Amino acid sequence: VTDYDIDVLVIGAGAGGLTAAIAAADAGASVAVVEKFGRPGGNSSLSTGSIAGAGTRMQRAAGIEDSSERLAADLRALSPENDCPKLVTRLAEVSAPTVEWLIDEIGVNIGLITDYKHVGHSVPRLHGPKSRRGQDLVDDLLRAAEQRDIPIAVGNPVVSLLDDGLGAIGGAVIETAEGRHEMRARKTILAVNGYAANRSLIARFIPEVSDLEYFGAQGSTGEAVLWGEQIGAVLENMGAYQGYAAVSYPHGGLLSWTTVEMGAFLVDRDGRRFGDESVGYSAFAQYVAARPAPQFAIFDQRMFDIAARESEFQELADYGGFRSAGSLSELAKLLELPPETLEATAAAFAKAASGEAPDPYGRRDFALAPLVAPFYGCRVTPGIFHTQGGLGVDDYARVRTATGLVANLFAVGGAAAGVSGRAGPHGYASGNGLLAAVCLGKLAGEKAAQEAKDEAGR
Numbered sequence: 120v121t122d123y124d125i126d127v128l129v130i131g132a133g134a135g136g137l138t139a140a141i142a143a144a145d146a147g148a149s150v151a152v153v154e155k156f157g158r159p160g161g162n163s164s165l166s167t168g169s170i171a172g173a174g175t176r177m178q179r180a181a182g183i184e185d186s187s188e189r190l191a192a193d194l195r196a197l198s199p200e201n202d203c204p205k206l207v208t209r210l211a212e213v214s215a216p217t218v219e220w221l222i223d224e225i226g227v228n229i230g231l232i233t234d235y236k237h238v239g240h241s242v243p244r245l246h247g248p249k250s251r252r253g254q255d256l257v258d259d260l261l262r263a264a265e266q267r268d269i270p271i272a273v274g275n276p277v278v279s280l281l282d283d284g285l286g287a288i289g290g291a292v293i294e295t296a297e298g299r300h301e302m303r304a305r306k307t308i309l310a311v312n313g314y315a316a317n318r319s320l321i322a323r324f325i326p327e328v329s330d331l332e333y334f335g336a337q338g339s340t341g342e343a344v345l346w347g348e349q350i351g352a353v354l355e356n357m358g359a360y361q362g363y364a365a366v367s368y369p370h371g372g373l374l375s376w377t378t379v380e381m382g383a384f385l386v387d388r389d390g391r392r393f394g395d396e397s398v399g400y401s402a403f404a405q406y407v408a409a410r411p412a413p414q415f416a417i418f419d420q421r422m423f424d425i426a427a428r429e430s431e432f433q434e435l436a437d438y439g440g441f442r443s444a445g446s447l448s449e450l451a452k453l454l455e456l457p458p459e460t461l462e463a464t465a466a467a468f469a470k471a472a473s474g475e476a477p478d479p480y481g482r483r484d485f486a487l488a489p490l491v492a493p494f495y496g497c498r499v500t501p502g503i504f505h506t507q508g509g510l511g512v513d514d515y516a517r518v519r520t521a522t523g524l525v526a527n528l529f530a531v532g533g534a535a536a537g538v539s540g541r542a543g544p545h546g547y548a549s550g551n552g553l554l555a556a557v558c559l560g561k562l563a564g565e566k567a568a569q570e571a572k573d574e575a576g577r
């Protein structure tokens with residue numbers, strides 16, 4: 120390809136693609152974004168918008184000591200086995216500058232979350248919108264893209280990459296209302312997320328979750344993996360994913376895991392606990408999936424009040440997602456659980472929480488537990504939220520083969536291999552998804568712009 124329509128073509132308009140496009144535009148490149156669905160946002164819109172940043176000025180102002188080494192160590196502790204350990208170090212290093220850049224240069228309205236730190240993080244380091252809605256993050260990125268006059272063509276799926284036959288990528292083939300159109304670009308950035316909505320890829324790479332319901336955006340159909348394989352890209356950490364143990368049923372909203380971190384426990388239909396809830400919402404999804412439905416989260420008013428600072432939780436409450444009662448036996452009746460068993464479970468949990476007896480499942484972190492009246496219950500179901508494996512990338516998000524790089528191709532966010540290692544749902548720490556989206560997005564956008572300008576002699 121010698122005639123180019125544009126410097127940088129970004130495929131996918133989630134947080135990763137929008138960040139990449141903004142970074143590339145600010146670095147002086149001409150940029151366009153194509154998005155297959157009628158509106159941008161993807162999984163990023165559905166997320167809670169929380170991004171890990173280690174060593175930010177917001178943390179320092181809150182008296183929290185953190186560093187990239189600490190974040191990398193936390194991630195390695197969750198999943199020591201990792202196909203791309205260098206990426207963990209790299210993303211940890213750029214996490215704080217990227218979060219500050221989003222706030223200072225891009226005008227994204229996020230702040231440090233101090234209400235909870237979520238499993239895997241040894242200190243509070245998630246930064247997110249006050250509303251805890253990923254849509255707010257996406258809206259801020261869209262506004263920044265608009266200010267830079269970056270065209271975002273929605274309803275235009277990319278159907279293949281333009282491959283010169285020698286492994287160099289020169290743009291993509293886009294499906295438009297008028298037919299297929301070749302968009303020639305010096306650099307192409309894959310920001311199409313992972314493959315959780317592609318049942319056959321799930322069956323191939325993570326068969327153990329084939330039966331789990333997928334709660335993310337339907338656009339994650341795995342094109343990065345399918346196209347990457349065709350051009351010899353390496354695939355890494357393909358068995359990793361973000362599970363979620365507590366999607367409210369039948370409402371489908373998230374029961375905030377803050378409830379569990381503040382001291383809630385989960386029971387099966389017999390009113391018995393079945394695992395250490397403090398392994399986190401992603402890892403615990405496997406335990407919930409292994410029990411016959413239904414399962415319930417049991418918590419109290421204090422835990423409710425803390426979680427209610429998140430608007431989605433409050434909405435779930437407003438829509439009748441919870442049952443509440445002044446006693447456990449009344450709550451058990453409302454949830455159709457055996458009252459005596461639920462009371463016995465709560466009594467044993469209280470003993471463990473107050474240090475009178477070891478917890479039979481090994482839980483050590485009980486926060487506000489034992490529970491006190493009034494009590495709440497929520498029926499929950501497990502799900503998968505997104506896949507964490509993808510194309511192997513270098514320090515600048517350039518796609519790797521076994522021996523080198525795929526010329527002119529970058530991958531960011533869920534299209535790239537993540538930092539959650541090879542441990543299925545166990546390696547996922549909150550914020551890992553958007554960390555790879557915005558950090559790789561910024562790295563890819565800047566590098567792609569610089570390479571494109573150099574090649575064009577500008």
Ligand SMILES: Cc1cc2nc3c(=O)[nH]c(=O)nc-3n(C[C@H](O)[C@H](O)[C@H](O)COP(=O)(O)OP(=O)(O)OC[C@H]3O[C@@H](n4cnc5c(N)ncnc54)[C@H](O)[C@@H]3O)c2cc1C
Binds near residue numbers: 168171278531533
């Ligand atoms: C309920 C929920 C809560 C979550 N909370 C968090 C959180 O708080 N923190 C966190 O870090 N992660 C969270 N995640 C994970 C997070 O949403 C993802 O990791 C992240 O959004 C990935 O960003 P992305 O830009 O790679 O993908 P996306 O945001 O999904 O964007 C990809 C875009 O590419 C488009 N696309 C796909 N294929 C094509 C094609 N062929 N042509 C053109 N366009 C295409 C898609 O339609 C989509 O718009 C959550 C996920 C869910 C489901």
